Amino acid sequence: xxxxxxxxxxxxxxxxxxxxxxxxxxxxxxxxxxxxxxxxxxxxxxxxxxxxxxxxxxxxxxxxxxxxxxxxxxxxxxxxxxxxxxxxxxxxxxxxxxxxxxxxxxxxxxxxxxxxxxxxxxxxxxxxxxxxxxxxxxxxxxxxxxxxxxxxxxxxxxxxxxxxxxxxxxxxxxxxxxxxxxxxxxxxxxxxxxxxxxxxxxxxxxxxxxxxxxxxxxxxxxxxxxxxxxxxxxxxxxxxxxxxxxxxxxxxxxxxx
Amino acid sequence: xxxxxxxxxxxxxxxxxxxxxxxxxxxxxxxxxxxxxxxxxxxxxxxxxxxxxxxxxxxxxxxxxxxxxxxxxxxxxxxxxxxxxxxxxxxxxxxxxxxxxxxxxxxxxxxxxxxxxxxxxxxxxxxxxxxxxxxxxxxxxxxxxxxxxxxxxxxxxxxxxxxxxxxxxxxxxxxxxxxxxxxxxxxxxxxxxxxxxxxxxxxxxxxxxxxxxxxxxxxxxxxxxxxxxxxxxxxxxxxxxxxxxxxxxxxxxxxxxxxxxxxxxxxxxxxxxxxxxxxxxxxxxxxxxxxxxxxxxxxxxxxxxx
Amino acid sequence: xxxxxxxxxxxxxxxxxxxxxxxxxxxxxxxxxxxxxxxxxxxxxxxxxxxxxxxxxxxxxxxxxxxxxxxxxxxxxxxxxxxxxxxxxxxxxxxxxxxxxxxxxxxxxxxxxxxxxxxxxxxxxxxxxxxxxxxxxxxxxxxxxxxxxxxxxxxxxxxxxxxxxxxxxxxxxxxxxxxxxxxxxxxxxxxxxxxxxxxxxxxxxxxxxxxxxxxxxxxxxxxxxxxxxxxxxxxxxxxxxxxxxxxxxxxxxxxxxxxxxxxxxxxxxxxxxxxxxxxxxxxxxxxxxxxxxxxxxxxxxxxxxxxxxxxxxxxxxxxxxxxxxxxxxxxxxxxxxxxxxxxxxxxxxxxxxxxxxxxxxxxxxxxxxxxxxxxxxxxxxxxxxxx
Numbered sequence: 001x002x003x004x005x006x007x008x009x010x011x012x013x014x015x016x017x018x019x020x021x022x023x024x025x026x027x028x029x030x031x032x033x034x035x036x037x038x039x040x041x042x043x044x045x046x047x048x049x050x051x052x053x054x055x056x057x058x059x060x061x062x063x064x065x066x067x068x069x070x071x072x073x074x075x076x077x078x079x080x081x082x083x084x085x086x087x088x089x090x091x092x093x094x095x096x097x098x099x100x101x102x103x104x105x106x107x108x109x110x111x112x113x114x115x116x117x118x119x120x121x122x123x124x125x126x127x128x129x130x131x132x133x134x135x136x137x138x139x140x141x142x143x144x145x146x147x148x149x150x151x152x153x154x155x156x157x158x159x160x161x162x163x164x165x166x167x168x169x170x171x172x173x174x175x176x177x178x179x180x181x182x183x184x185x186x187x188x189x190x191x192x193x194x195x196x197x198x199x200x201x202x203x204x205x206x207x208x209x210x211x212x213x214x215x216x217x218x219x220x221x222x223x224x225x226x227x228x229x230x231x232x233x234x235x236x237x238x239x240x241x242x243x244x245x246x247x248x249x250x251x252x253x254x255x256x257x
Numbered sequence: 258x259x260x261x262x263x264x265x266x267x268x269x270x271x272x273x274x275x276x277x278x279x280x281x282x283x284x285x286x287x288x289x290x291x292x293x294x295x296x297x298x299x300x301x302x303x304x305x306x307x308x309x310x311x312x313x314x315x316x317x318x319x320x321x322x323x324x325x326x327x328x329x330x331x332x333x334x335x336x337x338x339x340x341x342x343x344x345x346x347x348x349x350x351x352x353x354x355x356x357x358x359x360x361x362x363x364x365x366x367x368x369x370x371x372x373x374x375x376x377x378x379x380x381x382x383x384x385x386x387x388x389x390x391x392x393x394x395x396x397x398x399x400x401x402x403x404x405x406x407x408x409x410x411x412x413x414x415x416x417x418x419x420x421x422x423x424x425x426x427x428x429x430x431x432x433x434x435x436x437x438x439x440x441x442x443x444x445x446x447x448x449x450x451x452x453x454x455x456x457x458x459x460x461x462x463x464x465x466x467x468x469x470x471x472x473x474x475x476x477x478x479x480x481x482x483x484x485x486x487x488x489x490x491x492x493x494x495x496x497x498x499x500x501x502x503x504x505x506x507x508x509x510x511x512x513x514x515x516x517x518x519x520x521x522x523x524x525x526x527x528x529x530x531x532x533x534x535x536x537x538x539x540x541x542x543x544x545x546x547x548x549x550x551x552x553x554x555x556x557x558x559x560x561x562x563x
Numbered sequence: 564x565x566x567x568x569x570x571x572x573x574x575x576x577x578x579x580x581x582x583x584x585x586x587x588x589x590x591x592x593x594x595x596x597x598x599x600x601x602x603x604x605x606x607x608x609x610x611x612x613x614x615x616x617x618x619x620x621x622x623x624x625x626x627x628x629x630x631x632x633x634x635x636x637x638x639x640x641x642x643x644x645x646x647x648x649x650x651x652x653x654x655x656x657x658x659x660x661x662x663x664x665x666x667x668x669x670x671x672x673x674x675x676x677x678x679x680x681x682x683x684x685x686x687x688x689x690x691x692x693x694x695x696x697x698x699x700x701x702x703x704x705x706x707x708x709x710x711x712x713x714x715x716x717x718x719x720x721x722x723x724x725x726x727x728x729x730x731x732x733x734x735x736x737x738x739x740x741x742x743x744x745x746x747x748x749x750x751x752x753x754x755x756x757x758x759x760x761x762x763x764x765x766x767x768x769x770x771x772x773x774x775x776x777x778x779x780x781x782x783x784x785x786x787x788x789x790x791x792x793x794x795x796x797x798x799x800x801x802x803x804x805x806x807x808x809x810x811x812x813x814x815x816x817x818x819x820x821x822x823x824x825x826x827x828x829x830x831x832x833x834x835x836x837x838x839x840x841x842x843x844x845x846x847x848x849x850x851x852x853x854x855x856x857x858x859x860x861x862x863x864x865x866x867x868x869x870x871x872x873x874x875x876x877x878x879x880x881x882x883x884x885x886x887x888x889x890x891x892x893x894x895x896x897x898x899x900x901x902x903x904x905x906x907x908x909x910x911x912x913x914x915x916x917x918x919x920x921x922x923x924x925x926x927x928x929x930x931x932x933x934x935x936x937x938x939x940x941x942x943x944x945x946x947x948x949x950x
Contacts, residue, residue: 052833052834053834074837089828089830091823091828093823093939094941095942098823101820102831102837105817105835105837106836108817110821112818112845115817116818122816123945126945130950148950149943150941
């Protein structure tokens with residue numbers, strides 16, 4: 001079992017608030033890891049630090065053998081990490097296709113001459129990209145295919161979340177960070193979403209996923225391993241069944257001993 | 258350098274710094290409370306100055322000329338008019354654009370500034386030309402070597418400092434100030450605590466605009482002149498000062514204001530051949546500072562939720 | 564999955580009809596001299612536009628433009644030539660047409676910066692002026708071929724612009740606003756105190772001369788008089804067409820997408836590998852290049868440059884053009900430029916009030932129709948493409 005992502009002593013302060021407190025965490029390749037904990041325990045901060053949105057105060061983040069602690073977001077993405085956001089961050093005026101293509105940035109030819117002058121070659125790349133995006137969208141919601149060039153603003157929340165996941169998956173990352181993907185969805189929609197994620201993972205054998213969730217049924221169902229955070233510290237880890245019955249975890253969530 | 262000359266420069270810097278600080282504080286108040294850049298602020302200052310001038314002319318026509326009395330009336334009228342203007346701007350332009358991207362508010366207020374500026378230029382009698390502003394403070398001076406310590410400057414400095422201190426007191430010692438700070442901190446929480454959000458926003462805008470009126474009159478008294486473009490540059494300087502100090506922080510705005518004034522003086526001393534370059538120098542340094550410390554010398558209170 | 568640009572004529576009709584009507588209207592507006600008739604024509608236009616927007620006609624016209632953009636582009640060029648042919652010996656009108664073309668190029672440069680990449684530039688007129696002053700200096704002091712002066716003017720503007728932008732790239736929107744406003748204000752003062760650049764009087768600019776052909780000469784073909792401004796029209800036309808085509812391709816490419824991504828959500832864009840600084844620099848620099856090049860030609864057309872033509876207020880006019888026409892929509896920009904340039908020239912009474920007028924209009928637009936006259940449509944990479 002190789003370690004894909006590892007943090008050592010990760011600390012992040014905001015003014016007086018300690019969001020991450022000497023966090024040691026490791027994620028094994030090809031697993032699905034659940035990251036849980038009460039509100040404010042540092043889960044999203046963890047994602048933000050790993051993806052370079054926040055700087056760390058102290059500690060180290062190593063991904064696939066490379067130290068990415070001080071790297072900028074674009075560099076980190078190129079090492080193979082993609083993510084979704086807790087508060088859906090799609091570009092609303094842009095089409096489904098455009099939004100997904102933003103996720104595909106590193107695979108598209110960005111040269112100015114190519115884009116402006118070599119229109120025939122561009123057309124070929126465009127059509128290939130369209131097919132790739134379409135294949136992905138079909139897994140999650142086939143009815144969205146005919147709306148590929150409609151603005152995302154007109155979509156329902158659950159469809160927007162699906163597109164956001166497509167955006168994160170289009171360039172076949174090694175590590176996918178999902179931040180509360182089921183927020184705002186019904187139970188059936190959540191189950192469907194999880195099925196879709198598992199299906200894509202089946203197509204892409206080398207995908208590792210870390211998922212932040214409050215819906216425990218999801219965590220129980222799809223994760224191989226769980227990490228529980230509280231006040232920026234890891235308080236338990238192991239398979240879901242095990243951490244669910246851990247006394248410290250229960251106290252963190254419910255406040256009972 | 259001669260001590261008297263140095264003292265002159267210092268005095269100059271203090272005067273300019275106070276004016277810039279007054280404008281910068283306005284920007285920071287607006288940003289703190291609504292997260293908006295109200296670009297028309299400088300031109301509101303111009304309106305304040307011209308209102309004061311118009312009051313002076315009007316009082317003169319009525320035969321009222323007694324100095325401190327006239328100045329007081331001018332001050333009151335200008336403050337009332339600009340406060341009202343500030344509230345109107347907040348109510349009919351800024352608040353309705355809250356849901357739009359912040360860029361739209363910036364653009365709208367920028368355009369509004371143009372409207373105010375052009376209105377003064379076109380509709381005030383001879384508005385396109387610089388107008389002389391009356392000298393209404395006692396001009397007795399104390400001469401210490403090369404340094405001419407003028408009483409009117411001292412009075413203005415004291416008044417300006419008083420206004421800033423007064424603002425600090427309002428913000429930190431009164432219930433109104435507490436409400437303003439609460440709204441600046443977190444709108445949701447402030448509302449749920451029973452604070453009338455809209456009223457506080459309007460009051461804040463009135464307050465900031467009144468400061469601008471004061472700065473406008475001070476500017477007029479200091480230079481004995483006022484013209485329709487006065488506020489524009491003052492506004493940009495005030496805005497830059499507020500940013501470099503740290504948007505959202507009153508102390509930052511004051512610091513930024515005095516910093517800019519100091520830079521202008523230093524620039525004027527270093528480049529005596531063309532005083533226009535002092536502004537270039539000051540802005541260049543300020544821009545470099547912004548590049549070095551983007552969130553301001555005193556931390557800007559932005560918290561982007563990711 | 565082939566490009567169906569050669570389909571049936573139907574989608575072309577609404578757009579072509581709108582274009583024809585607009586061209587006839589413009590000719591009429593430019594030809595009429597009496598103020599009351601002009602006001603009447605303007606009222607007619609406003610009423611018609613408001614009326615049409617209530618029907619479905621507007622939508623079919625915009626669909627027409629999005630499906631058959633290339634064909635309609637060609638027709639627009641024909642329309643421009645038609646206007647010039649009609650006013651072939653009319654100096655004033657042809658100068659107006661050239662001004663429209665050059666301002667459009669500047670506004671399109673601003674569109675790349677502001678409309679596409681979201682980088683604020685409130686010193687557009689200053690960069691225009693930099694181009695014009697470059698032409699003045701190069702044409703009088705050097706023997707640089709005049710055609711070459713145009714891109715050089717662009718390069719100088721781009722260079723100075725990059726000096727401005729580098730410090731504030733990492734920071735938020737309003738920083739770029741402050742920097743460019745300060746530059747706009749100080750640029751004019753800088754020109755005024757610099758006697759080497761003519762001071763407040765400005766400088767003369769020798770007319771354009773391409774390989775011996777002096778553009779400042781009128782031409783006569785038999786009995787047909789052609790104002791010398793028609794020569795400049797030809798050059799401006801080539802520049803505008805080139806700019807327009809380049810801009811449309813830019814927008815309908817991965818680069819256009821990068822700009823949108825970084826304008827709409829910088830943080831998320833960074834998380835997907837987009838180098839924010841790089842693309843902002845590219846947008847800002849390229850935009851200034853276009854603005855500067857257009858300014859260089861403008862200097863040669865007008866024959867002189869002075870600080871008073873390149874003020875902060877003029878920069879705001881450029882911004883107004885974008886906001887009125889529809890930010891990010893090249894066609895909207897062209898239409899808005901025509902309106903902004905022609906109306907104050909024909910309606911002499913409002914010349915003095917034009918800054919006030921446009922600023923007020925923009926405020927109204929921002930409050931009630933922020934997308935502008937022609938909202939920017941969703942990106943279609945190839946006109947008429949179907950999956």
